[in-house]
Amino acid sequence: MIPNSGKDKIEQALNEAYDEVTHEIKKLLEISQEGNRFYLFDLTKDGEHYGVQVYPMVSIDGMEYISISFGVSPFTYIPETEWCNDDNIDSYSDYTLDRLFDWIVDCIESVCGKEFLIPCYISYYDIDRLIDMHTREWILLEDNGGFFYNE
Incomplete structure (x- = not known):
């Protein structure tokens, strides 16, 4: 379990x-939404840094491919000895991943409210x-044969 001090530092x-x-998300909204079927926010991890690459999934041929990216290091203020050890690493990783999913959605909603009509997934x-x-809501990939976008 993560102590409250660890959660506060995250x-x-x-x-x-x-x-x-939110600046990067605003740039995403400046991209024409015409032809985009959905946006996929692909979250990756490298050490203590999490990065997000956003891919517009385009259904119209010839549209310029554009993507944005941003990142965050949630463990900046937590000593590595606290979060990166056999006793704590799974707890910190699970908490941080769940928190990042919510935080990214919060960032998008703060920029555009719930008015963003194109489907978005992380x-x-x-x-x-x-x-x-x-x-x-979570979508299990296996429920849709490994592909999550239904026409």
Whole structure:
């Protein structure tokens, strides 16, 4: 279990990244939404840094491919000896991943409210589920034959 002090330090790092991330999301909204079927927010991890690459999934041929990316280091204020050891690493990783999913959705909603009509999903490279950013519900990939977008 993560102590409240650890959760508070993760929140501090997320709050500090908020302006940069919402700026990148605003850039995403400037991209024409015509022809985009959905946006996939692909979350990856490298050490203590999490990155997000956003891919517009385009259904009209010839549209310029554009993507944005942003990142956050939620463990900035937590000593590595606290979060990166055999006793705590799974707890910190699970908490942080769940918190990042909610935080990214919060960032999008703060920029555009719930008015963003194109479906948006967040995936993580080594799990078999996505979160629908509009409903905040999990979608298991195996429920849809490994592909989550239904026409």
